[in-house]
Amino acid sequence: MPAPLDTSSQAREPDPRLARSRARLIDAATELLAEGGVDAVTIDAVIRRAGVARATLYRHFGSGTELLAAAFQQLLPPVASAPEVGSLRSRLVALVCDQARLIDQAPLQLTVLSWMGMSNPEADRRTTEDDASRPHLTALRHRIIEQYRGPFDAILASEAARASLRPAIEATTAVAQFVGPMIFNRLVTGLPNDQQFCTVLVDDFLAANAARKTNEVMDVVDQNEQ
Template sequence: MSVRPDTAPRPASPREEDPRRVRSRARLLDAATTLLATGGADAVTIEAVTATAGVARATLYRHFANGTELVAAAFARLLPPAPPVPAQGDLRTRLVELLTAQARIIEEAPTPLTAMCWMGMGPGLRDLTSDGEEHARPELQSLREVLVERYRSSFDKVLATPEAREELGDFDYDLALIQLLGPIVFNSLATLPPLDRRACESLVDDFLAARRARRNGRPPRRNG
Protein backbone atom coordinates (compact mmCIF):
# COMPACT_ATOMS: atom_id res chain seq x y z
CA MET A 1 0.00 0.00 0.00
CA SER A 2 1.40 3.39 -0.94
CA VAL A 3 1.85 6.10 1.64
CA ARG A 4 0.16 9.41 1.03
CA PRO A 5 2.68 12.23 0.45
CA ASP A 6 1.29 14.33 3.28
CA THR A 7 1.66 11.54 5.82
CA ALA A 8 4.96 10.06 4.68
CA PRO A 9 7.68 10.26 7.30
CA ARG A 10 10.26 12.93 6.56
CA PRO A 11 13.89 12.84 7.62
CA ALA A 12 14.77 15.39 10.26
CA SER A 13 16.41 18.50 8.90
CA PRO A 14 20.05 18.85 9.95
CA ARG A 15 19.18 22.33 11.14
CA GLU A 16 16.49 21.09 13.53
CA GLU A 17 17.89 20.87 17.03
CA ASP A 18 17.01 18.26 19.60
CA PRO A 19 14.29 19.82 21.80
CA ARG A 20 16.10 18.55 24.89
CA ARG A 21 19.23 20.37 23.82
CA VAL A 22 17.26 23.56 23.23
CA ARG A 23 15.66 23.30 26.68
CA SER A 24 18.94 22.63 28.48
CA ARG A 25 20.63 25.59 26.80
CA ALA A 26 17.69 27.84 27.69
CA ARG A 27 17.85 26.71 31.34
CA LEU A 28 21.58 27.38 31.46
CA LEU A 29 21.17 30.85 29.98
CA ASP A 30 18.26 31.62 32.30
CA ALA A 31 20.42 30.70 35.27
CA ALA A 32 23.48 32.59 34.02
CA THR A 33 21.44 35.68 33.22
CA THR A 34 19.82 35.70 36.67
CA LEU A 35 23.17 35.29 38.40
CA LEU A 36 24.72 38.02 36.27
CA ALA A 37 21.90 40.46 36.92
CA THR A 38 21.92 39.89 40.68
CA GLY A 39 25.57 39.21 41.46
CA GLY A 40 27.66 40.45 38.55
CA ALA A 41 30.09 38.53 36.36
CA ASP A 42 31.87 36.97 39.35
CA ALA A 43 28.65 35.19 40.32
CA VAL A 44 28.43 33.38 36.99
CA THR A 45 30.53 30.31 37.80
CA ILE A 46 30.17 26.86 36.31
CA GLU A 47 29.15 25.47 39.69
CA ALA A 48 26.56 28.17 40.37
CA VAL A 49 25.02 27.99 36.90
CA THR A 50 24.70 24.20 36.83
CA ALA A 51 23.25 24.14 40.34
CA THR A 52 20.74 26.89 39.59
CA ALA A 53 19.74 25.38 36.24
CA GLY A 54 19.68 21.79 37.52
CA VAL A 55 21.86 20.78 34.57
CA ALA A 56 24.93 18.57 34.64
CA ARG A 57 28.37 20.10 34.10
CA ALA A 58 28.92 17.83 31.09
CA THR A 59 25.77 19.23 29.48
CA LEU A 60 26.97 22.79 30.03
CA TYR A 61 30.19 22.05 28.20
CA ARG A 62 28.22 20.80 25.22
CA HIS A 63 26.90 24.35 24.81
CA PHE A 64 29.74 26.52 26.08
CA ALA A 65 33.47 25.94 25.82
CA ASN A 66 34.25 27.71 29.10
CA GLY A 67 32.96 30.11 31.73
CA THR A 68 34.00 33.20 29.77
CA GLU A 69 31.87 32.13 26.83
CA LEU A 70 28.93 31.56 29.17
CA VAL A 71 29.25 35.02 30.70
CA ALA A 72 29.44 36.57 27.25
CA ALA A 73 26.24 34.84 26.19
CA ALA A 74 24.50 36.03 29.36
CA PHE A 75 25.67 39.61 28.80
CA ALA A 76 24.40 39.53 25.23
CA ARG A 77 21.03 38.29 26.46
CA LEU A 78 20.65 41.21 28.87
CA LEU A 79 21.41 43.91 26.32
CA PRO A 80 18.39 46.13 25.67
CA PRO A 81 17.35 46.85 22.08
CA ALA A 82 19.21 49.46 20.09
CA PRO A 83 17.81 52.99 20.17
CA PRO A 84 15.35 53.87 17.41
CA VAL A 85 16.67 55.87 14.48
CA PRO A 86 14.77 59.08 13.69
CA ALA A 87 13.30 58.87 10.21
CA GLN A 88 13.00 62.60 9.62
CA GLY A 89 15.00 65.75 10.21
CA ASP A 90 18.39 67.11 9.21
CA LEU A 91 21.67 65.57 10.32
CA ARG A 92 21.82 67.56 13.58
CA THR A 93 18.26 66.70 14.56
CA ARG A 94 18.72 63.00 13.91
CA LEU A 95 22.03 62.86 15.80
CA VAL A 96 20.56 64.68 18.80
CA GLU A 97 17.57 62.32 18.93
CA LEU A 98 19.78 59.25 18.59
CA LEU A 99 22.35 60.41 21.15
CA THR A 100 19.64 61.34 23.66
CA ALA A 101 18.08 57.89 23.32
CA GLN A 102 21.48 56.22 23.67
CA ALA A 103 22.26 58.23 26.80
CA ARG A 104 18.98 57.12 28.34
CA ILE A 105 19.75 53.46 27.63
CA ILE A 106 23.21 53.67 29.19
CA GLU A 107 21.96 55.49 32.27
CA GLU A 108 18.89 53.31 32.85
CA ALA A 109 20.48 49.95 32.05
CA PRO A 110 23.90 49.53 33.68
CA THR A 111 24.42 46.07 32.21
CA PRO A 112 25.47 47.32 28.74
CA LEU A 113 28.01 49.61 30.36
CA THR A 114 29.38 46.75 32.42
CA ALA A 115 29.57 44.73 29.23
CA MET A 116 31.49 47.50 27.50
CA CYS A 117 34.10 47.33 30.24
CA TRP A 118 34.17 43.52 30.30
CA MET A 119 34.12 42.86 26.56
CA GLY A 120 37.87 43.33 26.23
CA MET A 121 38.21 39.75 27.51
CA GLY A 122 36.86 38.46 24.20
CA PRO A 123 38.75 38.00 20.93
CA GLY A 124 39.15 40.90 18.52
CA LEU A 125 36.68 41.26 15.70
CA ARG A 126 39.38 40.64 13.13
CA ASP A 127 39.88 37.14 14.57
CA LEU A 128 36.31 36.15 13.79
CA THR A 129 35.44 34.67 10.43
CA SER A 130 32.20 35.05 8.55
CA ASP A 131 31.62 31.34 8.18
CA GLY A 132 32.19 28.09 9.97
CA GLU A 133 31.06 26.92 13.40
CA GLU A 134 32.14 30.06 15.24
CA HIS A 135 29.77 32.15 13.15
CA ALA A 136 26.96 29.58 13.39
CA ARG A 137 27.02 29.60 17.20
CA PRO A 138 26.43 33.09 18.62
CA GLU A 139 27.93 32.20 21.99
CA LEU A 140 31.33 31.79 20.30
CA GLN A 141 31.30 35.34 19.01
CA SER A 142 32.92 38.17 20.89
CA LEU A 143 30.58 40.27 23.01
CA ARG A 144 32.22 43.20 21.32
CA GLU A 145 30.72 42.06 18.02
CA VAL A 146 27.24 41.81 19.53
CA LEU A 147 27.50 45.36 20.82
CA VAL A 148 28.75 46.63 17.49
CA GLU A 149 25.97 44.93 15.56
CA ARG A 150 23.27 46.14 17.91
CA TYR A 151 24.28 49.74 18.66
CA ARG A 152 26.57 50.83 15.87
CA SER A 153 23.93 49.90 13.33
CA SER A 154 21.75 52.75 14.59
CA PHE A 155 24.53 55.29 14.02
CA ASP A 156 25.25 53.74 10.62
CA LYS A 157 21.80 54.81 9.50
CA VAL A 158 22.65 58.44 10.33
CA LEU A 159 26.41 58.85 9.85
CA ALA A 160 27.18 56.26 7.17
CA THR A 161 24.94 57.93 4.62
CA PRO A 162 25.60 60.02 1.49
CA GLU A 163 23.91 62.99 3.18
CA ALA A 164 26.29 62.88 6.15
CA ARG A 165 29.33 62.48 3.90
CA GLU A 166 28.21 65.40 1.79
CA GLU A 167 27.81 67.63 4.83
CA LEU A 168 30.81 66.48 6.85
CA GLY A 169 33.23 65.29 4.19
CA ASP A 170 35.50 62.30 4.77
CA PHE A 171 36.04 61.48 8.43
CA ASP A 172 37.22 58.69 10.70
CA TYR A 173 33.97 56.87 11.48
CA ASP A 174 35.23 55.07 14.58
CA LEU A 175 36.65 58.31 15.99
CA ALA A 176 33.33 60.03 15.35
CA LEU A 177 31.50 57.41 17.43
CA ILE A 178 34.06 57.85 20.22
CA GLN A 179 33.60 61.61 20.15
CA LEU A 180 29.84 61.31 20.38
CA LEU A 181 29.44 58.37 22.76
CA GLY A 182 32.62 58.71 24.82
CA PRO A 183 31.33 61.50 27.07
CA ILE A 184 28.13 59.56 27.77
CA VAL A 185 29.99 56.41 28.76
CA PHE A 186 32.45 58.37 30.90
CA ASN A 187 29.59 60.22 32.58
CA SER A 188 28.00 56.93 33.59
CA LEU A 189 31.31 55.43 34.71
CA ALA A 190 31.96 58.46 36.89
CA THR A 191 28.42 58.19 38.34
CA LEU A 192 27.71 61.82 37.44
CA PRO A 193 24.15 63.14 36.98
CA PRO A 194 22.54 61.78 33.80
CA LEU A 195 23.03 63.80 30.63
CA ASP A 196 19.84 65.46 29.43
CA ARG A 197 18.82 66.49 25.93
CA ARG A 198 20.51 69.87 26.23
CA ALA A 199 23.83 68.18 27.01
CA CYS A 200 23.39 65.87 24.03
CA GLU A 201 22.69 68.90 21.84
CA SER A 202 25.98 70.43 22.98
CA LEU A 203 27.88 67.21 22.18
CA VAL A 204 26.38 67.07 18.71
CA ASP A 205 26.95 70.79 18.04
CA ASP A 206 30.60 70.56 19.09
CA PHE A 207 31.10 67.50 16.90
CA LEU A 208 29.46 69.10 13.86
CA ALA A 209 31.31 72.38 14.32
CA ALA A 210 34.67 70.59 14.49
CA ARG A 211 33.91 68.51 11.42
CA ARG A 212 32.75 71.49 9.36
CA ALA A 213 35.78 73.53 10.39
CA ARG A 214 38.14 70.76 9.32
CA ARG A 215 36.32 70.32 6.05
CA ASN A 216 36.69 74.02 5.31
CA GLY A 217 40.39 73.91 6.13
CA ARG A 218 40.13 75.81 9.42
CA PRO A 219 41.25 74.44 12.80
CA PRO A 220 38.41 74.10 15.33
CA ARG A 221 38.02 77.13 17.59
CA ARG A 222 39.02 76.63 21.18
CA ASN A 223 37.41 78.32 24.12
CA GLY A 224 39.58 80.37 26.44
Protein backbone atom coordinates in the same frame (compact mmCIF):
# COMPACT_ATOMS: atom_id res chain seq x y z
CA MET B 1 9.47 -8.84 5.15
CA PRO B 2 8.92 -5.25 6.32
CA ALA B 3 11.01 -2.55 4.70
CA PRO B 4 13.86 -1.25 6.87
CA LEU B 5 13.28 2.03 8.61
CA ASP B 6 14.91 5.07 7.05
CA THR B 7 16.84 6.60 9.92
CA SER B 8 18.81 9.09 7.82
CA SER B 9 16.36 11.96 8.46
CA GLN B 10 16.24 11.12 12.16
CA ALA B 11 20.02 11.32 12.31
CA ARG B 12 19.94 14.77 10.80
CA GLU B 13 17.35 16.16 13.21
CA PRO B 14 18.77 17.94 16.27
CA ASP B 15 18.17 16.33 19.60
CA PRO B 16 15.46 18.40 21.34
CA ARG B 17 16.99 17.54 24.69
CA LEU B 18 20.10 19.51 23.75
CA ALA B 19 18.01 22.57 22.93
CA ARG B 20 16.16 22.27 26.24
CA SER B 21 19.33 21.91 28.31
CA ARG B 22 20.93 24.85 26.51
CA ALA B 23 17.87 27.00 27.19
CA ARG B 24 17.91 26.02 30.87
CA LEU B 25 21.58 26.96 31.16
CA ILE B 26 21.08 30.38 29.57
CA ASP B 27 17.98 31.03 31.67
CA ALA B 28 19.88 30.11 34.83
CA ALA B 29 22.80 32.35 33.88
CA THR B 30 20.56 35.33 33.09
CA GLU B 31 18.69 34.91 36.38
CA LEU B 32 21.94 34.81 38.36
CA LEU B 33 23.27 37.77 36.41
CA ALA B 34 20.17 39.82 37.21
CA GLU B 35 20.25 38.80 40.87
CA GLY B 36 23.93 39.16 41.71
CA GLY B 37 25.89 40.49 38.77
CA VAL B 38 28.77 38.88 36.95
CA ASP B 39 30.34 37.42 40.09
CA ALA B 40 27.20 35.39 40.77
CA VAL B 41 27.42 33.52 37.47
CA THR B 42 29.74 30.68 38.41
CA ILE B 43 29.78 27.26 36.79
CA ASP B 44 28.60 25.59 40.01
CA ALA B 45 25.79 28.09 40.54
CA VAL B 46 24.56 27.76 36.96
CA ILE B 47 24.47 23.96 36.82
CA ARG B 48 22.80 23.86 40.22
CA ARG B 49 20.14 26.38 39.13
CA ALA B 50 19.65 24.70 35.74
CA GLY B 51 19.64 21.17 37.11
CA VAL B 52 22.10 19.84 34.54
CA ALA B 53 25.47 18.12 34.72
CA ARG B 54 28.75 19.98 34.36
CA ALA B 55 29.53 17.96 31.23
CA THR B 56 26.28 19.20 29.69
CA LEU B 57 27.30 22.81 30.24
CA TYR B 58 30.65 22.27 28.54
CA ARG B 59 28.94 20.49 25.66
CA HIS B 60 27.18 23.78 24.88
CA PHE B 61 29.70 26.36 26.09
CA GLY B 62 33.45 26.05 26.02
CA SER B 63 33.90 28.15 29.15
CA GLY B 64 32.13 30.25 31.72
CA THR B 65 33.02 33.30 29.63
CA GLU B 66 31.11 31.86 26.68
CA LEU B 67 28.08 31.16 28.88
CA LEU B 68 28.13 34.71 30.25
CA ALA B 69 28.37 36.12 26.74
CA ALA B 70 25.28 34.14 25.71
CA ALA B 71 23.43 35.40 28.79
CA PHE B 72 24.37 39.02 28.11
CA GLN B 73 23.24 38.71 24.52
CA GLN B 74 19.84 37.48 25.64
CA LEU B 75 19.43 40.39 28.08
CA LEU B 76 20.45 43.20 25.74
CA PRO B 77 17.59 45.26 24.31
CA PRO B 78 17.00 45.29 20.54
CA VAL B 79 18.91 47.75 18.41
CA ALA B 80 17.11 51.10 18.39
CA SER B 81 16.25 52.76 15.11
CA ALA B 82 17.66 56.16 14.21
CA PRO B 83 15.37 59.23 14.23
CA GLU B 84 14.00 59.64 10.70
CA VAL B 85 12.79 63.24 10.64
CA GLY B 86 14.44 66.59 11.26
CA SER B 87 17.70 68.24 10.32
CA LEU B 88 21.01 66.41 10.53
CA ARG B 89 21.82 68.21 13.77
CA SER B 90 18.45 67.54 15.40
CA ARG B 91 18.55 63.86 14.42
CA LEU B 92 22.04 63.48 15.87
CA VAL B 93 21.07 65.28 19.08
CA ALA B 94 18.01 63.03 19.49
CA LEU B 95 20.08 59.90 18.86
CA VAL B 96 22.89 60.89 21.22
CA CYS B 97 20.34 61.74 23.93
CA ASP B 98 18.76 58.31 23.46
CA GLN B 99 22.18 56.66 23.80
CA ALA B 100 22.85 58.74 26.93
CA ARG B 101 19.62 57.54 28.53
CA LEU B 102 20.55 53.97 27.65
CA ILE B 103 23.90 54.37 29.40
CA ASP B 104 22.54 56.24 32.42
CA GLN B 105 19.36 54.26 33.04
CA ALA B 106 20.39 50.73 32.10
CA PRO B 107 23.19 49.43 34.37
CA LEU B 108 23.42 46.33 32.19
CA GLN B 109 24.95 48.42 29.41
CA LEU B 110 27.89 49.51 31.55
CA THR B 111 28.25 46.04 33.05
CA VAL B 112 28.52 44.35 29.68
CA LEU B 113 30.88 47.00 28.29
CA SER B 114 33.18 46.71 31.31
CA TRP B 115 33.05 42.92 31.20
CA MET B 116 33.77 42.87 27.47
CA GLY B 117 36.80 45.08 28.01
CA MET B 118 38.22 42.59 30.48
CA SER B 119 37.23 39.46 28.54
CA ASN B 120 38.38 40.37 25.03
CA PRO B 121 41.96 39.96 23.86
CA GLU B 122 43.60 43.23 22.95
CA ALA B 123 42.47 44.31 19.50
CA ASP B 124 45.95 44.09 18.00
CA ARG B 125 46.46 40.60 19.41
CA ARG B 126 43.03 39.12 18.72
CA THR B 127 43.07 36.56 15.92
CA THR B 128 40.48 34.73 13.87
CA GLU B 129 41.30 31.67 15.98
CA ASP B 130 40.24 33.62 19.09
CA ASP B 131 36.94 34.51 17.42
CA ALA B 132 36.35 30.95 16.23
CA SER B 133 37.05 29.46 19.65
CA ARG B 134 34.72 31.91 21.41
CA PRO B 135 31.69 32.24 19.12
CA HIS B 136 29.34 33.58 21.79
CA LEU B 137 31.78 36.29 22.86
CA THR B 138 32.37 37.20 19.23
CA ALA B 139 28.62 37.35 18.57
CA LEU B 140 28.13 39.56 21.64
CA ARG B 141 30.85 41.94 20.50
CA HIS B 142 29.23 42.25 17.06
CA ARG B 143 25.82 42.77 18.70
CA ILE B 144 27.12 45.61 20.87
CA ILE B 145 28.87 47.24 17.91
CA GLU B 146 25.64 47.05 15.93
CA GLN B 147 23.60 48.37 18.85
CA TYR B 148 25.64 51.56 19.02
CA ARG B 149 26.79 51.85 15.43
CA GLY B 150 23.64 50.89 13.49
CA PRO B 151 21.64 54.08 14.15
CA PHE B 152 24.68 56.27 13.40
CA ASP B 153 25.22 54.40 10.13
CA ALA B 154 21.69 55.30 9.07
CA ILE B 155 22.14 59.01 9.81
CA LEU B 156 25.65 59.34 8.41
CA ALA B 157 24.54 57.67 5.17
CA SER B 158 21.72 60.19 4.67
CA GLU B 159 21.75 62.83 1.94
CA ALA B 160 21.95 65.59 4.56
CA ALA B 161 25.09 64.07 6.05
CA ARG B 162 26.73 63.58 2.67
CA ALA B 163 26.04 67.21 1.81
CA SER B 164 27.17 68.67 5.14
CA LEU B 165 30.05 66.48 6.27
CA ARG B 166 33.42 65.58 4.85
CA PRO B 167 33.43 62.28 2.93
CA ALA B 168 34.31 58.89 4.35
CA ILE B 169 33.40 59.47 7.99
CA GLU B 170 33.71 56.10 9.70
CA ALA B 171 30.67 55.34 11.85
CA THR B 172 32.69 53.44 14.45
CA THR B 173 34.87 56.52 14.98
CA ALA B 174 31.77 58.67 15.32
CA VAL B 175 30.33 56.29 17.92
CA ALA B 176 33.56 56.50 19.93
CA GLN B 177 33.44 60.31 19.80
CA PHE B 178 29.87 60.36 21.10
CA VAL B 179 29.63 57.37 23.43
CA GLY B 180 33.14 57.57 24.92
CA PRO B 181 32.59 60.89 26.75
CA MET B 182 29.20 59.73 28.05
CA ILE B 183 30.65 56.54 29.50
CA PHE B 184 33.50 58.58 31.02
CA ASN B 185 30.93 60.88 32.65
CA ARG B 186 28.95 57.94 33.99
CA LEU B 187 31.94 56.07 35.39
CA VAL B 188 34.37 58.83 36.38
CA THR B 189 33.22 62.45 36.51
CA GLY B 190 29.64 61.96 37.66
CA LEU B 191 28.57 64.84 35.41
CA PRO B 192 25.12 64.50 33.83
CA ASN B 193 24.74 63.24 30.28
CA ASP B 194 21.90 65.71 29.79
CA GLN B 195 20.64 67.32 26.60
CA GLN B 196 23.04 70.24 26.94
CA PHE B 197 26.04 67.91 27.12
CA CYS B 198 24.76 65.80 24.23
CA THR B 199 24.20 68.92 22.14
CA VAL B 200 27.78 70.05 22.76
CA LEU B 201 29.03 66.64 21.59
CA VAL B 202 26.99 66.91 18.40
CA ASP B 203 28.02 70.50 17.67
CA ASP B 204 31.70 69.68 18.20
CA PHE B 205 31.37 66.66 15.90
CA LEU B 206 29.64 68.65 13.17
CA ALA B 207 32.20 71.45 13.37
CA ALA B 208 35.15 69.05 13.23
CA ASN B 209 33.73 67.09 10.31
CA ALA B 210 32.10 69.82 8.25
CA ALA B 211 32.58 69.64 4.51
CA ARG B 212 35.09 72.27 3.44
CA LYS B 213 34.68 74.31 0.31
CA THR B 214 37.34 74.04 -2.37
CA ASN B 215 38.67 77.56 -1.82
CA GLU B 216 38.97 76.95 1.92
CA VAL B 217 40.98 73.80 1.30
CA MET B 218 43.26 75.67 -1.12
CA ASP B 219 43.84 78.39 1.48
CA VAL B 220 45.02 75.76 3.97
CA VAL B 221 47.32 74.21 1.35
CA ASP B 222 48.79 77.62 0.51
CA GLN B 223 49.41 78.39 4.18
CA ASN B 224 51.15 75.03 4.70
CA GLU B 225 53.40 75.64 1.69
CA GLN B 226 54.52 79.07 2.88
